[in-house]
Amino acid sequence: MSGDTHKVVSTSFWSLGLVRGLIGGVIAWFVGMAFVMGGRVLFGLDPVFSAEPVFVGGGVFFVLGVLIGAGAFTDWFSWARGGPVGDPDHPDPDGPQWPRYFNFDASHKVIGIQYTVTSVLTMFLGGIFALTFRTELAQPGMQFLSQDGYNTLMSLHGIVMIAAILLGVAGMANYLIPLQLGAHDMAFPRLNALSYWLALPGVILVALALPFGGFDTGWTGYPPLGTVAPLGVQFFYLGVWVVGLSSILGSANFLTTIFRMRAPGMTWFRMPIFVWGMLATSLISLFGTQFIGMAFLMVMLERLLGMGLFTPESGGDPLLFQHIFWFYSHPAVYVFILPGLGVISELLPVFCRKPLFGYRWVALSSMFIAIVGFLVWAHHMFAVGLSIPLTTFFMVTTMLVAVPTGVKFFSWLATMWEGKITFQTPMLFVLGAFLIFLMGGLSGPQNALLVTDLYLHETYWVVAHFHHTMFGGFVFPFMAAIYFWFPKATGRMYNETLGKLHFWLMFVGFFVVTTPMFRIGLLGMRRRISDYDAALGFGAHQTVTTLGAWVIGFSLLIFAYNIVRSVRSGETAPENPWSSRSLEWQISSPPPELNYEDPIIVVGDPYDYGLEDAPYTAFGSATGEAS
Amino acid sequence: MNKRKLIGPTIWTLIIAAPLMLYFWNYDTTPELASVQGETVDWLLRLEFTIAAFFFALCVVFFCYALFAFRRRTGDKGEGLHFHSNTALEIAWTFIPLVIVLSIAFLGFQNLSVLGFEEGTETMEIEVTGFQWAWRFHYPEQPEMGISQAITTTELYLPIDQPIHFTTHTDDVIHSFWIPELRTKADAIPGRINELNLTPSVLGSYEVRCAELCGTDHAGMISPAEVVEQNDFVAWVDNEIAIANDPSLKGLAVAKQYGCIGCHSPDGTELAGPTWQGLYESERVFDDGTEVIADDDYLRDSILYPNEQIVEGYAANIMPMDFGERMTPEEIEEVILYIHGLSGEQSEAGE
Numbered sequence: 001m002s003g004d005t006h007k008v009v010s011t012s013f014w015s016l017g018l019v020r021g022l023i024g025g026v027i028a029w030f031v032g033m034a035f036v037m038g039g040r041v042l043f044g045l046d047p048v049f050s051a052e053p054v055f056v057g058g059g060v061f062f063v064l065g066v067l068i069g070a071g072a073f074t075d076w077f078s079w080a081r082g083g084p085v086g087d088p089d090h091p092d093p094d095g096p097q098w099p100r101y102f103n104f105d106a107s108h109k110v111i112g113i114q115y116t117v118t119s120v121l122t123m124f125l126g127g128i129f130a131l132t133f134r135t136e137l138a139q140p141g142m143q144f145l146s147q148d149g150y151n152t153l154m155s156l157h158g159i160v161m162i163a164a165i166l167l168g169v170a171g172m173a174n175y176l177i178p179l180q181l182g183a184h185d186m187a188f189p190r191l192n193a194l195s196y197w198l199a200l201p202g203v204i205l206v207a208l209a210l211p212f213g214g215f216d217t218g219w220t221g222y223p224p225l226g227t228v229a230p231l232g233v234q235f236f237y238l239g240v241w242v243v244g245l246s247s248i249l250g251s252a253n254f255l256t257t258i259f260r261m262r263a264p265g266m267t268w269f270r271m272p273i274f275v276w277g278m279l280a281t282s283l284i285s286l287f288g289t290q291f292i293g294m295a296f297l298m299v300m301l302e303r304l305l306g307m308g309l310f311t312p313e314s315g316g317d318p319l320l321f322q323h324i325f326w327f328y329s330h331p332a333v334y335v336f337i338l339p340g341l342g343v344i345s346e347l348l349p350v351f352c353r354k355p356l357f358g359y360r361w362v363a364l365s366s367m368f369i370a371i372v373g374f375l376v377w378a379h380h381m382f383a384v385g386l387s388i389p390l391t392t393f394f395m396v397t398t399m400l401v402a403v404p405t406g407v408k409f410f411s412w413l414a415t416m417w418e419g420k421i422t423f424q425t426p427m428l429f430v431l432g433a434f435l436i437f438l439m440g441g442l443s444g445p446q447n448a449l450l451v452t453d454l455y456l457h458e459t460y461w462v463v464a465h466f467h468h469t470m471f472g473g474f475v476f477p478f479m480a481a482i483y484f485w486f487p488k489a490t491g492r493m494y495n496e497t498l499g500k501l502h503f504w505l506m507f508v509g510f511f512v513v514t515t516p517m518f519r520i521g522l523l524g525m526r527r528r529i530s531d532y533d534a535a536l537g538f539g540a541h542q543t544v545t546t547l548g549a550w551v552i553g554f555s556l557l558i559f560a561y562n563i564v565r566s567v568r569s570g571e572t573a574p575e576n577p578w579s580s581r582s583l584e585w586q587i588s589s590p591p592p593e594l595n596y597e598d599p600i601i602v603v604g605d606p607y608d609y610g611l612e613d614a615p616y617t618a619f620g621s622a623t624g625e626a627s
Numbered sequence: 628m629n630k631r632k633l634i635g636p637t638i639w640t641l642i643i644a645a646p647l648m649l650y651f652w653n654y655d656t657t658p659e660l661a662s663v664q665g666e667t668v669d670w671l672l673r674l675e676f677t678i679a680a681f682f683f684a685l686c687v688v689f690f691c692y693a694l695f696a697f698r699r700r701t702g703d704k705g706e707g708l709h710f711h712s713n714t715a716l717e718i719a720w721t722f723i724p725l726v727i728v729l730s731i732a733f734l735g736f737q738n739l740s741v742l743g744f745e746e747g748t749e750t751m752e753i754e755v756t757g758f759q760w761a762w763r764f765h766y767p768e769q770p771e772m773g774i775s776q777a778i779t780t781t782e783l784y785l786p787i788d789q790p791i792h793f794t795t796h797t798d799d800v801i802h803s804f805w806i807p808e809l810r811t812k813a814d815a816i817p818g819r820i821n822e823l824n825l826t827p828s829v830l831g832s833y834e835v836r837c838a839e840l841c842g843t844d845h846a847g848m849i850s851p852a853e854v855v856e857q858n859d860f861v862a863w864v865d866n867e868i869a870i871a872n873d874p875s876l877k878g879l880a881v882a883k884q885y886g887c888i889g890c891h892s893p894d895g896t897e898l899a900g901p902t903w904q905g906l907y908e909s910e911r912v913f914d915d916g917t918e919v920i921a922d923d924d925y926l927r928d929s930i931l932y933p934n935e936q937i938v939e940g941y942a943a944n945i946m947p948m949d950f951g952e953r954m955t956p957e958e959i960e961e962v963i964l965y966i967h968g969l970s971g972e973q974s975e976a977g978e
Binding site for chain 1: 629632667668672682694697698699703707711712717720721725739805814817818841842844847849
């Protein structure tokens with residue numbers, strides 16, 4: 001590519017993709033509303049301004065407006081007209097770099113950071129929702145929220161956190177997969193940027209459910225409750241649909257990259273274990289996400305067009321929704337945790353200075369979880385009255401998930417065995433994740449048997465179990481990953497003392513949250529209730545849980561301060577601060593625009609720590625050496 | 628690898644696992660048990676907790692031991708011991724857990740029978756209907772159970788030791804019928820009839836609590852459930868039948884059937900909607916400041932168009948707006964007649 005095709009990076013506020021995207025989105029919103037109203041005039045529908053279809057039309061156009069405004073289609077439009085098309089991999093190297101993070105930029109490292117920052121901000125939003133209703137729950141009786149206010153915040157907390165997790169997974173994967181594979185970028189850089197710029201308006205739409213009346217369905221959005229909920233529920237459905245589309249495009253990109261762009265010599269069983277986790281995750285996302293999209297779209301259509309898909313009087317069936325919904329939404333929890341478990345497996349060898357024990361078993365256990373994960377969905381529906389054969393099938397498949405999960409735990413213990421363990425912040429988060437996920441795993445099988453689940457279903461037991469799997473499987477590994485790869489992405493070190501303080505507060509705070517939840521869940525505390533009878537005696541437990549939640553919130557402020565401060569003025573990081581063998585640590589930090597200026601090849605196994613003369617990588621030409 | 632290093636943590640695992648497992652095997656983590664079926668639930672829960680306690684002790688002991696024994700000593704610059712797999716070990720820790728989880732699944736399968744009754748069991752039928760946000764219970768005519776005439780109530784009375792076959796229904800969204808002390812629950816799903824089999828075994832006052840998110844007042848969707856002696860049950864049924872057959876109380880039966888008294892008390896108790904006690908011919912003040920005397924037309928309009936006039940201090944959009952479709956005109960008149968009977972003077976006269 002010659003220099004004149006470089007994209008010119010402007011630093012003016014009004015030229016930023018984010019600003020233009022939001023302006024474009026707002027304009028398109030009104031265009032969309034006018035479009036729907038025009039259609040209503042054309043077909044003689046009365047009234048012309050019927051709030052729900054008109055606002056939903058605005059929401060759909062909003063997404064397109066953001067994409068067009070941000071410049072997602074600029075290259076494609078130019079190409080269609082026969083005009084010049086800039087190479088997405090060659091932005092202007094001399095101009096300022098910061099506007100790239102606010103623009104439609106195709107570099108996987110820029111997109112990875114965009115995703116990660118958006119994920120953390122979204123997580124803060126979901127956390128604020130949680131702290132608000134958790135404070136309301138601290139004492140019996142309604143203090144400062146209405147019942148609908150509680151229901152909306154509780155529902156939004158769920159779905160906003162899920163969106164944040166999907167963004168976080170995409171953030172880690174975008175930044176790390178090409179680097180860990182020795183590739184210069186993702187397979188489809190523009191599609192990659194499109195995925196991010198779809199996810200952004202998707203998250204905004206979900207958050208817009210709040211000003212548009214909220215919704216009281218929980219993140220599951222079951223009809224018929226979803227069909228009679230306030231207008232806000234439409235923005236929740238639509239936003240999830242858009243985030244889901246982003247997730248599908250992203251996973252197609254990850255899979256292609258993993259299949260096609262590995263460095264010479266990197267066979268399947270020489271891939272970093274995190275990439276195995278992402279491979280399994282992407283397979284689930286690619287084959288599963290359509291189902292939640294379809295389920296939500298069907299409710300939207302039922303509301304907008306009066307289709308009786310889930311209404312028995314019109315020949316529909318509410319259980320149909322639950323089957324379609326859970327066919328993705330159970331595997332989705334493995335989308336959330338498999339990358340996190342990959343981070344644990346990736347970091348343990350580095351901080352134990354030992355090979356990952358049973359690499360192949362660990363890698364294949366992720367694949368096994370991904371496959372079996374598609375066969376367990378109806379365990380969420382045990383209380384609807386399934387037949388005995390179906391129940392039995394889903395009990396057995398659900399119990400089977402415990403086996404590959406156990407393989408991971410035992411392999412991690414064996415990896416630590418006879419190691420030389422050090423306890424820097426990323427390792428602390430990995431170790432914390434181990435204990436938290438262990439409790440999540442051990443509180444799972446009780447829900448897998450129909451007889452015991454008919455008691456535990458819809459209680460705080462399930463809430464505590466789920467939060468253990470999410471914190472152990474995603475949040476703690478995600479924090480570990482941010483601290484671990486922070487020097488790689490920024491070239492600076494974070495503050496170790498603040499990092500450790502963050503860990504200890506968050507770790508202790510988390511158990512303070514969940515331990516009382518397990519207890520009162522077993523005593524019959526229902527989940528998703530805005531208030532509880534003081535006579536049940538759960539007030540003290542709820543107060544403790546709320547205090548723990550505030551401790552977690554406070555620890556995240558320390559985290560945010562540490563990150564912001566270290567990005568600006570952290571010490572310069574050594575080239576390979578963790579003495580990692582992985583590819584990304586063999587080049588400068590932050591990595592050059594195209595990652596590997598000298599071709600890198602893979603000549604050994606990834607985790608041979610402690611073995612002399614067993615290099616994993618070498619620089620040079622691919623010929624002859626990769627055997 | 629030095630195998631002797633495994634001895635210490637193995638012993639510690641046994642030392643810690645044994646009391647932990649004994650604790651979970653003997654300690655009831657659940658509230659008071661009041662059904663025959665619940666014994667199996669609690670037994671299986673205890674078994675699962677006991678097995679989980681073993682794996683918890685195993686993982687945590689080895690984890691803590693490794694953190695302590697294999698920590699990097701100051702000044703040590705070396706790498707860990709190089710070993711990366713052991714096929715026998717890996718097969719063992721795949722297949723032993725596999726056998727354990729399949730055994731648990733088998734036990735779970737074997738005990739599914741507890742959710743039904745043996746063939747030939749004489750069961751009492753109760754139809755449970757959930758609606759936003761209350762329950763009603765319909766006892767069909769079952770002379771052999773002491774129910775000589777069908778009744779509909781808002782309280783659930785259950786005779787002790789009587790196998791009961793519940794069917795669950797809903798008027799609107801999905802609800803879930805659950806009495807925690809009786810353990811198992813069943814969703815109530817539009818267009819479907821779900822069932823639940825329970826035999827209450829301990830006298831007491833419990834609560835039916837909705838266990839499936841159903842909108843605004845899901846938290847408050849609670850009804851009393853009493854497990855009583857057989858003869859107390861029959862006495863209660865006879866009393867309910869007498870109420871249903873009293874023409875002046877006919878409207879009460881209708882009001883119970885449609886859940887009116889879930890929000891409007893007949894005795895002055897403050898609920899989500901205004902009480903009916905002393906309502907008839909009283910002066911109503913609305914949230915827009917207007918006033919009216921509560922006559923028949925006012926009562927009828929309030930049932931048919933509940934959002935038109937909201938009494939001061941109460942919220943709009945709580946009461947369903949489809950009673951005009953669901954109730955017959957005669958039923959509405961019966962409810963209005965019943966409200967007549969609750970006006971202040973007559974109540975005093977009755978006392």
